[in-house]
Every structure is written in structure tokens, then in C-alpha cells.
Amino acid sequence: MFACFGNTLGVYFNCDDFLHLPYLYRLFSGEPELFLTNFSGPWVGERSLYLFFRPVTEVSLMVDYFFNQAIPFGYHLSNLLWHTANAFILFLFTKALLENLEVGERKDQLAMAIFAAGIFAVFPTHSEAVAWILARADLVSTFFLLLSLYFFVVGQNRKNSKSSQSKRVGQFTLLSLAAFFCSLLSKESAISLPVIVFALSITLSTADNRKQKLSQAAKDIAPYLVAFAAYLVWRFLAIGKLVGGYVGSIGQRLYENYFARWVSSGSLWQLLHPFNQGIYAENHVLRVILRVLYALAGIIVVAGIVIDQKLASRQKLIYFALAFFTATMLPNFQVWGLSSSMSGSRIAYLPSTALALIIVFSIYIVSPIIWSAKLGSAELGRVLKASSITVLISLALTFATVTNGNNIAWLNSAKSIRDLKKDVEKELATLAVGQKLVLFNLPSRVDGAFTFTMRPMLAGLFIAPVWPDSKKDQSADIVPLDYHPNWSIFVNRQDFETIIRQPQLYKLATYDAALGKLVKPDLTIPAELSPELSRDRDSSLPSLSMTVGQGTKSSSYYLKPEGPTKSINPLTVDFLELDVKVTKKSPQIFPPAQLSQTNNKASLFVIWNNRPADQEDQTEPHWTSVPADGQEHKILVELGPLKRWLLSKDVDEIRLDVATDEYDWQIGKPKLIGAKTITPNLSTTHNEDNYDLAPLSEDRKTKSPNQRIAKEAITFDFDASKTMGDKAGAAVLVEVSKPYASFEHYNYLMRERLPSKHALLRATLNSLKGSFTLETKPISSASSNASANNETDIAIYQVHVAALDDAGQVVGTFSDPVAIKSALPIAIK
Structure with missing residues (x-):
């Protein structure tokens, strides 16, 4: 034994x-x-x-x-x-x-x-x-x-x-x-x-x-x-x-x-x-x-x-x-x-x-x-x-x-966690006054052995008893970007850009899976990432050429930048737009409208070169679903919020892989685009309300955790004015997730395309730009059995917004979701 x-x-x-x-x-x-x-x-x-x-x-x-x-x-x-x-x-x-x-x-x-x-x-x-x-x-x-x-x-x-x-x-x-x-x-x-x-x-x-x-x-x-x-x-x-x-x-x-x-x-x-x-x-x-x-x-x-x-x-x-x-x-x-x-x-x-x-x-x-x-x-x-x-x-x-x-997998995981703790201690020692250490791309598993799948777990590494009382408590100086609230392959793109735009406030350290340690990210910060950060970058993005490699059971489409720019800076790209037509080869007994959603979808896999070393939960190619109904669709492949994409260096080729044994594929008009006319902006009015940018000290539990939450309302700023373009309508849809729910878990998209069936709250605002307030149930009104029923417990929620046309349909995509830590949301005003 x-x-x-x-x-x-x-x-x-x-x-x-x-x-x-x-x-x-x-x-x-x-x-x-x-x-x-x-x-x-x-x-x-x-x-x-x-x-x-x-x-x-x-x-x-x-x-x-x-x-x-x-x-x-x-x-x-x-x-x-x-x-x-x-x-x-x-x-x-x-x-x-x-x-x-x-x-x-x-x-x-x-x-x-x-x-x-x-x-x-x-x-x-x-x-x-x-x-x-x-x-x-x-x-x-x-x-x-x-x-x-x-x-x-x-x-x-x-x-x-x-x-x-x-x-x-x-x-x-x-x-x-x-x-x-x-x-x-x-x-x-x-x-x-x-x-x-x-x-x-x-x-x-x-x-x-x-x-x-x-x-x-x-x-x-x-x-x-x-x-x-x-x-x-x-x-x-x-x-x-x-x-x-x-x-x-x-x-x-x-x-x-x-x-x-x-x-x-x-x-x-x-x-x-x-x-x-x-x-x-x-x-x-x-x-x-x-x-x-x-x-x-x-x-x-x-x-x-x-x-x-x-x-x-x-x-x-x-x-x-x-x-x-x-x-x-x-x-x-x-x-x-x-x-x-x-x-x-x-x-x-x-x-x-x-x-x-x-x-x-x-x-x-x-x-x-x-x-x-x-x-x-x-x-x-x-x-x-x-x-x-x-x-x-x-x-x-x-x-x-x-x-x-x-058992070796657990020894490897142990080494990774011990080394991470040492690396963080070294980085903390180099922080300037008022600066916070931002941890990014941490692994959730090493060879199948779990490391950290939630923020509070990571917090436990830097608070007592693992972090001894004899050392200065620096959990308030550490900000993790990988959790909202659970570990994710995505990151809120606006939060990421906020961090790299303000090096005087944030020191970014990314985990390199190949080296097994924290490193300074090798990012090429584009000139347009100014404090204004208008995200008007479509005009500077290179056009793409496309060649096809045919196979008996699969085909690959190779996309390369044209013109003087021979590589793509991932920080300038949010989406890959494609015209795609997919037809199922086998005879269909029922018309497409009667097919189930699962049977009427085909998968398009996206991979690119010069990406960072794969972690266990990031080894599979990124993929998106395409309707296999014989009709041409304009598909948006989400790249901008992907951590792997953001940490890639000078991408000079994107490959699309598709299965051709069951489907006929026609792909054309590849185009790189930014988020200007696609994705609304959303942020908390006060930075301290954004849980994704909160320090690990927020995850420390005390005798009375509810007393730390004094606010009964959280204010958000939104801007969907550029998303509408020439479309009629002037409304924004706001959705709040259920407690401890991430919108991405349902359709594997950071930026949803349709209203969520799983939202806790939903409201329509008759404005494309402005602010709204999310009211929460006052802690003081909690009943004696509230804790058992989880009615007023503090939890993590996500909020996102989307522009609506005059028919009430989503235009473009939802914003990157913003995570908050609050009592139960009860109204959007």
C-alpha cells in the first residue's frame, strides 16, 4: 500500500x-x-x-x-x-x-x-x-x-x-x-x-x-x-x-x-x-x-x-x-x-x-x-x-x-502551486507604491490534478494559515483575472485593456505553462490602445488571403494577412467574420426547420500559430457552431476575449478545420474586425464594484461577511450607440445572471448573440448610452431563515447588455459580462 x-x-x-x-x-x-x-x-x-x-x-x-x-x-x-x-x-x-x-x-x-x-x-x-x-x-x-x-x-x-x-x-x-x-x-x-x-x-x-x-x-x-x-x-x-x-x-x-x-x-x-x-x-x-x-x-x-x-x-x-x-x-x-x-x-x-x-x-x-x-x-x-x-x-x-x-500528476500539480506561491512572493516584493499584482492565465489543472478552479481557492494560498501570520498580509495587493466567478478560458476584454493601459496601477504577470512559472507577458501594445481606447481599429486591420487544403474526411482553410503587415497583433482583433454555407450530405427525411438544434449544427474549429503553451483546459481548438441548413450565414468567430488569443505573439496564420465526411462547406470573405460596431461597452461606475478587478482580500471570510457589503445598489455605465449603426431603434437590454452563474457556460460564448434563457433579471432601457442602477435586497431585511434558503446571501452575479433594434432583436453581440459581488439583485432602474 x-x-x-x-x-x-x-x-x-x-x-x-x-x-x-x-x-x-x-x-x-x-x-x-x-x-x-x-x-x-x-x-x-x-x-x-x-x-x-x-x-x-x-x-x-x-x-x-x-x-x-x-x-x-x-x-x-x-x-x-x-x-x-x-x-x-x-x-x-x-x-x-x-x-x-x-x-x-x-x-x-x-x-x-x-x-x-x-x-x-x-x-x-x-x-x-x-x-x-x-x-x-x-x-x-x-x-x-x-x-x-x-x-x-x-x-x-x-x-x-x-x-x-x-x-x-x-x-x-x-x-x-x-x-x-x-x-x-x-x-x-x-x-x-x-x-x-x-x-x-x-x-x-x-x-x-x-x-x-x-x-x-x-x-x-x-x-x-x-x-x-x-x-x-x-x-x-x-x-x-x-x-x-x-x-x-x-x-x-x-x-x-x-x-x-x-x-x-x-x-x-x-x-x-x-x-x-x-x-x-x-x-x-x-x-x-x-x-x-x-x-x-x-x-x-x-x-x-x-x-x-x-x-x-x-x-x-x-x-x-x-x-x-x-x-x-x-x-x-x-x-x-x-x-x-x-x-x-x-x-x-x-x-x-x-x-x-x-x-x-x-x-x-x-x-x-x-x-x-x-x-x-x-x-x-x-x-x-x-x-x-x-x-x-x-x-x-x-x-x-x-x-x-x-500519482505523479498530483506531485506535478504540487510543484506548480508551490512555485506559483514563490513567484508571487517575488513579484509582490517589486511592486511600486499603490500598484497591484495582476495574475493571469493561471492553470486550473496540471496533468488532471486540480489547482485552482475558483477565486476563493486561490485566495486561500495567500491568507492564513498557508500564508503565515508572521508575514505581511498582501492579499489586498493581488488581483486574479482568470475567474468570474469560476476559472474560464475567457477574460473580460475591457478589464484586460484597463490593466495594460495603466502599468502604474497594475503589474501584469502571466503563467507560462511551458516554463511552469510567472513571466512578464510579451505583449505588443498597439498605438490605438490610448487612454481614450475608442476600439476604432477596423481600418488598421490587415485583409486576409485564403487557401484551402482538401481532405477525404476534413478540410483546412488557411488565412494569412495580406499587404505590408505580415502578422496579426491579437490585441487589435475582436472577431473573425466569415461567410459560411454548410449543407448536410446525407438525405434529410425532415426539412431543416424540423431538425433538432443539435443535429442541425456543424462545428468549425479555429487554431492559430504562435500561441502560448497549452494548458490542460485549453488544449482543444477554439470552435464555433454553424447552422447546417444549406443557407449562407455571416459568422462571427469570437477571438478577442480568449486568453490564448490575447497572449499569442504575432499571429501570421489562422487555420479553420472542418469535417467534410458529413457536410459540404463553403467559406468565404474572411475579415478581421474590432468590437466598435459589434459589442457594447459596459463597466461599473465605481471600479471597486467590479469583482473581476477586486483583490483576493475580498474573498476572505469573516464572522460577519455580509457586513462588508454596505451598498444596496450598484451603478453601471453602458454605451451601445456605435453598435446600432444605421439600424432603427434605441433600446438596450440588460440581463443579470443567477447567483454563481456564468453566461458563457450555456453557449460557450463570452459575448452572447441572443438573450439568455437563464437570466435572473432582465430590463429594457430606452437609451443607447447612459447608466443604470442594479438594486439589491437589503441585508438588514433578511429573515431568520434567509441563510438556509439562500435568498439574501451575498453571491457573485454577472451583468451584460446588448443593443436592440425596433423589432426587439439583438444587434451585434452582448457586452463582455461584468461580475459583481452583492446581495440578491431585485430591480434594474
């Missing part, structure tokens, strides 16, 4: 860890009431990313903090001990299960239990769960769930026993229920246990018919359902909801794309082929070895069906393990998604206990049939049984080797 996961002891803090460490620091530094609120409110009071209730997990972290404070080693050692305990409990549970069903001899029962625990212990999906401190929730919840199942099986064994020990069945039932309740209070996925107990009761039942088995199983799960109901009541009182989960636009998107995450993404395949692509190349020898072992295992499974005398018993076990696996997967319906870099693999931690059982019960041949000693069938049976054991040993060793390699 330690040979497999020992390298995780060198991992640092990651991502959500930085939300919990300041919470624990406050708990042990004068706010002991946080211990009780841990049992009466959402997890660490967090509502911005998720709404969870996991008090037992947090208690385990409190114990770690008491002994280790801001030293990561102790937390990682605890994770490893929890994981070791889980493997041991799985061993005990499997052994008790096999003894109850009398499968094989004692040595077979012991061997199968050891294999199940061993394969689970080293399974490659566990790197995230063990190496990431905050994945502790999966470890702790699994511990108590397995313990509950173990007590249930022992109780069933005692119930079927004629000895005096049978009188102690009730004690084991109580122990099982207590463990189940602790599991629920550790992570919500434990709701699967009553279903598992139901399947387990049927598996262990000695009743003569199905009706009796079902009746007994229903009686067995009754107390678990009562415990579950009590948990739901407690949970609702604590967080105001029964379900919870991820919130905002991230949570909403997770609810909308089940098929993509469960099936088409290949994440289920990744579960059985758990290689981190950032560590293991596609042709790595371990990938080949694992596939060979799976093939051999398949042969042995078929042979076992023919020759194993205990096949019926094994089938019963396999059916139970399949029910176990299904039950533990279903609670993950919202969050399931296993990437090729193994991000999200912690979610597979509990299901992998059942997966280990499936592997062992399917492969291990218990008792080969002896047909005839003369034919040597006894020897053949022994060979096949030995082969099944050999394959299981080989799988365990291969899994252990892969896991040890997958």
Missing part, C-alpha cells in the same frame, strides 16, 4: 483544500462556534461552488489541523491511513460474505478476500481520492459504508447461527445503522447503502421462494430507511435543500448533459482503462499489458463457466456485486465524468469497491470439475485455477504500477 501511494505524501494542498484551511484556521483562532455550525449549515459555509452537508468529514480534517496546521504531510498521511483501513474493511466484509455463503474452502475464501482488498487498494482511479486532501469525503464515507455492510453480514451470520451468539444480532444492527449514519454525514453518496443492503439480504437469504426473500429484505432495510429519513430532515434544516450538489451554471450544466458525460465521453471505458494521458502515452507498454491481462481474464471467465463446480455460488456473488456497483454509481448522476487525465476519478472510489468484487468473483475459479482422472482433467483444473490466481496477481501488480504513475 505504502509502496503504491507513498509518493502522495509529498503532495501539497490543492484546490478545495484552500477553502477549508482558512475555515479550520478560524475555528482554532477564536471562532469555536464554527464547530457547531459545521453540523447546522453547509460544508464550511460554502455556497459559491457547491451546497454539501458533510460534518463528519470536516471533523476528521479538524483533527488533522490540530496536529498539523498548514503542514500538508500529516493530512496526506491521514488520507493514506483511511484508504488502508478501507481495504482492510473490504477484506473483512468479503471474507464474512464468502463464509456465510460457504463458497469454497477456507483457503479459497481467504484468497478471494485478499484479492478483493488488494485490487481495490491499488486500483488506478484512486490517485485523486488519496492524493487530494479534500477527497477525504470519499475515503471517510466509504469507510463507514463498508463498516455498516460488514456489521450487517456479521449480524446475518449470527442470525443463521444456532449458537448463543445469535442473541447479539440486534447489537450488530445498531452498529450497522450507526456506521450508515456516519457515512451519510461524510458524503451524500452513502444514500446507496439501503439498496446495497436490500441486494445483500436477498443474496444471503435462505428462504425457499422469491416472495419470502423480498419480504425479508424489505424488513432488513426498514431501519436503514428510517435512519435515511432522519438524515434528510437534518440535512434540510442545515442547508435548506434535500438534494444540494454543485450550484450555479456549473450545476445546471451538469444536469443537462448526462449522455455526454456517462456515455459519449468514454468515461466508463476510462474506469477500466484508468491511465492518465498526461503521464502515460497512448502506446505505453502498461496499456498493452493491461489489455492482454483483460483478454486472458476473459478466457478464464469463460473456462470458469464450464468447469467451476461453485459456479452457482459465484454467480450469486457476481449478481450482488453488480447490484452493489450500480447502486453506488447512481448517486453520481449529476457529477459523473472521468476525463482522460483522470480528473473526477475520486467519484469512482466507492464504486471501485464493488468493481474489485466483480473482478475477483468473475475470475477466481473456486473448485474445478474433475471429469475423469484418466483424461487428466484434474491437472487441467488445477492449471486453470492457478491461471486465474496468476491473472489476479498480475492485474493487482499492473494496477499498482499504473497507480504509482498516476
Whole structure:
């Protein structure tokens, strides 16, 4: 175990860890009431990313903090001990299960239990769960769930026993229920246990018919359902909801794309082929070895069906393990998604206990049939049984080797975070008086291991306890540009230009993924980026030539600047305009108007040279959807807000890639344009109201966070006068997002083209230029249960505007959204 996961002891803090460490620091530094609120409110009071209730997990972290404070080693050692305990409990549970069903001899029962625990212990999906401190929730919840199942099986064994020990069945039932309740209070996925107990009761039942088995199983799960109901009541009182989960636009998107995450993404395949692509190349020898072992295992499974005398018993076990696996997967319906870099693999931690059982019960041949000693069938049976054991040993060793390699991603992430902290300290030391350090293009993941996906997580790196009290608190001097409120591939272009226009106020430092450190950006500041910043740059942009490279399944269009300018300065460009006509090749039974929006769209991929080193979440080409209706459309490819585009250097070629196996493409009239007549301007009247430009000190939580927000209204300035051109109409549409929602998450556009279906507030202003006020619900009017219902909690919102013609249609695009931190918006005036 330690040979497999020992390298995780060198991992640092990651991502959500930085939300919990300041919470624990406050708990042990004068706010002991946080211990009780841990049992009466959402997890660490967090509502911005998720709404969870996991008090037992947090208690385990409190114990770690008491002994280790801001030293990561102790937390990682605890994770490893929890994981070791889980493997041991799985061993005990499997052994008790096999003894109850009398499968094989004692040595077979012991061997199968050891294999199940061993394969689970080293399974490659566990790197995230063990190496990431905050994945502790999966470890702790699994511990108590397995313990509950173990007590249930022992109780069933005692119930079927004629000895005096049978009188102690009730004690084991109580122990099982207590463990189940602790599991629920550790992570919500434990709701699967009553279903598992139901399947387990049927598996262990000695009743003569199905009706009796079902009746007994229903009686067995009754107390678990009562415990579950009590948990739901407690949970609702604590967080105001029964379900919870991820919130905002991230949570909403997770609810909308089940098929993509469960099936088409290949994440289920990744579960059985758990290689981190950032560590293991596609042709790595371990990938080949694992596939060979799976093939051999398949042969042995078929042979076992023919020759194993205990096949019926094994089938019963396999059916139970399949029910176990299904039950533990279903609670993950919202969050399931296993990437090729193994991000999200912690979610597979509990299901992998059942997966280990499936592997062992399917492969291990218990008792080969002896047909005839003369034919040597006894020897053949022994060979096949030995082969099944050999394959299981080989799988365990291969899994252990892969896991040890997958752990490297978390070591790489740890190095990146430590180096970033050092780089920021150096940059802070060079700031002039009144100057702020702006961090840009920070990674959200390194080789699949999470770094910072939200501003408050980054803030945790620069406040206590990670930033020691002995050092000057400089969180007020650090401004991150990558979050609004979540990490994004986009940036508000106006904010970016504000920063590069005012070097006396802002020092910009960008993260270079190739070097793994902060660097001074190599930007060619165009002359037109004057304080006036009129964005009238269309006349200075080069025209583009276009050549086509035809292929059998795809084609590429190469765009190059013409004239004296041989390269494109990305800071002068906002959009690439194209005339595009796409026709679906296959005959259409239904006319285009009746086709679904998904089926009637084709993807156009955009890539360019001299761009910065790719980060994990920025490796895919930029793309835009094009109607495949056989009609010509003028398409705007959004470039200006892309971080990768802004950090590119002297682009001299843009390539458009399209699939031609299903579509006929006609692309013409490529043109680079600015935002003058396309995108309105929007900004907060007072800079301090713009959350995107707020320092990290704004993300520090205190005893009374609401008291820091004194304003009950935020004023915005807008200008859409140049967007209208010669079109009739004089109106502007204002939209406010729901809390913690980003407009870009719905259509993958920073500058939307249509009104959002997901806006919280919407208003039309009869002016193309001016100001408006966003009124918020006064904090003082919050009801006693407001916190639970999230009605007046301070949250992050986005605001954007668009010009409307006289028909009420959007002209051009919406503005770059501006993020604000406020109480609930209630009116636009």
C-alpha cells in the first residue's frame, strides 16, 4: 500500500483544500462556534461552488489541523491511513460474505478476500481520492459504508447461527445503522447503502421462494430507511435543500448533459482503462499489458463457466456485486465524468469497491470439475485455477504500477502551486507604491490534478494559515483575472485593456505553462490602445488571403494577412467574420426547420500559430457552431476575449478545420474586425464594484461577511450607440445572471448573440448610452431563515447588455459580462 501511494505524501494542498484551511484556521483562532455550525449549515459555509452537508468529514480534517496546521504531510498521511483501513474493511466484509455463503474452502475464501482488498487498494482511479486532501469525503464515507455492510453480514451470520451468539444480532444492527449514519454525514453518496443492503439480504437469504426473500429484505432495510429519513430532515434544516450538489451554471450544466458525460465521453471505458494521458502515452507498454491481462481474464471467465463446480455460488456473488456497483454509481448522476487525465476519478472510489468484487468473483475459479482422472482433467483444473490466481496477481501488480504513475500528476500539480506561491512572493516584493499584482492565465489543472478552479481557492494560498501570520498580509495587493466567478478560458476584454493601459496601477504577470512559472507577458501594445481606447481599429486591420487544403474526411482553410503587415497583433482583433454555407450530405427525411438544434449544427474549429503553451483546459481548438441548413450565414468567430488569443505573439496564420465526411462547406470573405460596431461597452461606475478587478482580500471570510457589503445598489455605465449603426431603434437590454452563474457556460460564448434563457433579471432601457442602477435586497431585511434558503446571501452575479433594434432583436453581440459581488439583485432602474 505504502509502496503504491507513498509518493502522495509529498503532495501539497490543492484546490478545495484552500477553502477549508482558512475555515479550520478560524475555528482554532477564536471562532469555536464554527464547530457547531459545521453540523447546522453547509460544508464550511460554502455556497459559491457547491451546497454539501458533510460534518463528519470536516471533523476528521479538524483533527488533522490540530496536529498539523498548514503542514500538508500529516493530512496526506491521514488520507493514506483511511484508504488502508478501507481495504482492510473490504477484506473483512468479503471474507464474512464468502463464509456465510460457504463458497469454497477456507483457503479459497481467504484468497478471494485478499484479492478483493488488494485490487481495490491499488486500483488506478484512486490517485485523486488519496492524493487530494479534500477527497477525504470519499475515503471517510466509504469507510463507514463498508463498516455498516460488514456489521450487517456479521449480524446475518449470527442470525443463521444456532449458537448463543445469535442473541447479539440486534447489537450488530445498531452498529450497522450507526456506521450508515456516519457515512451519510461524510458524503451524500452513502444514500446507496439501503439498496446495497436490500441486494445483500436477498443474496444471503435462505428462504425457499422469491416472495419470502423480498419480504425479508424489505424488513432488513426498514431501519436503514428510517435512519435515511432522519438524515434528510437534518440535512434540510442545515442547508435548506434535500438534494444540494454543485450550484450555479456549473450545476445546471451538469444536469443537462448526462449522455455526454456517462456515455459519449468514454468515461466508463476510462474506469477500466484508468491511465492518465498526461503521464502515460497512448502506446505505453502498461496499456498493452493491461489489455492482454483483460483478454486472458476473459478466457478464464469463460473456462470458469464450464468447469467451476461453485459456479452457482459465484454467480450469486457476481449478481450482488453488480447490484452493489450500480447502486453506488447512481448517486453520481449529476457529477459523473472521468476525463482522460483522470480528473473526477475520486467519484469512482466507492464504486471501485464493488468493481474489485466483480473482478475477483468473475475470475477466481473456486473448485474445478474433475471429469475423469484418466483424461487428466484434474491437472487441467488445477492449471486453470492457478491461471486465474496468476491473472489476479498480475492485474493487482499492473494496477499498482499504473497507480504509482498516476500519482505523479498530483506531485506535478504540487510543484506548480508551490512555485506559483514563490513567484508571487517575488513579484509582490517589486511592486511600486499603490500598484497591484495582476495574475493571469493561471492553470486550473496540471496533468488532471486540480489547482485552482475558483477565486476563493486561490485566495486561500495567500491568507492564513498557508500564508503565515508572521508575514505581511498582501492579499489586498493581488488581483486574479482568470475567474468570474469560476476559472474560464475567457477574460473580460475591457478589464484586460484597463490593466495594460495603466502599468502604474497594475503589474501584469502571466503563467507560462511551458516554463511552469510567472513571466512578464510579451505583449505588443498597439498605438490605438490610448487612454481614450475608442476600439476604432477596423481600418488598421490587415485583409486576409485564403487557401484551402482538401481532405477525404476534413478540410483546412488557411488565412494569412495580406499587404505590408505580415502578422496579426491579437490585441487589435475582436472577431473573425466569415461567410459560411454548410449543407448536410446525407438525405434529410425532415426539412431543416424540423431538425433538432443539435443535429442541425456543424462545428468549425479555429487554431492559430504562435500561441502560448497549452494548458490542460485549453488544449482543444477554439470552435464555433454553424447552422447546417444549406443557407449562407455571416459568422462571427469570437477571438478577442480568449486568453490564448490575447497572449499569442504575432499571429501570421489562422487555420479553420472542418469535417467534410458529413457536410459540404463553403467559406468565404474572411475579415478581421474590432468590437466598435459589434459589442457594447459596459463597466461599473465605481471600479471597486467590479469583482473581476477586486483583490483576493475580498474573498476572505469573516464572522460577519455580509457586513462588508454596505451598498444596496450598484451603478453601471453602458454605451451601445456605435453598435446600432444605421439600424432603427434605441433600446438596450440588460440581463443579470443567477447567483454563481456564468453566461458563457450555456453557449460557450463570452459575448452572447441572443438573450439568455437563464437570466435572473432582465430590463429594457430606452437609451443607447447612459447608466443604470442594479438594486439589491437589503441585508438588514433578511429573515431568520434567509441563510438556509439562500435568498439574501451575498453571491457573485454577472451583468451584460446588448443593443436592440425596433423589432426587439439583438444587434451585434452582448457586452463582455461584468461580475459583481452583492446581495440578491431585485430591480434594474
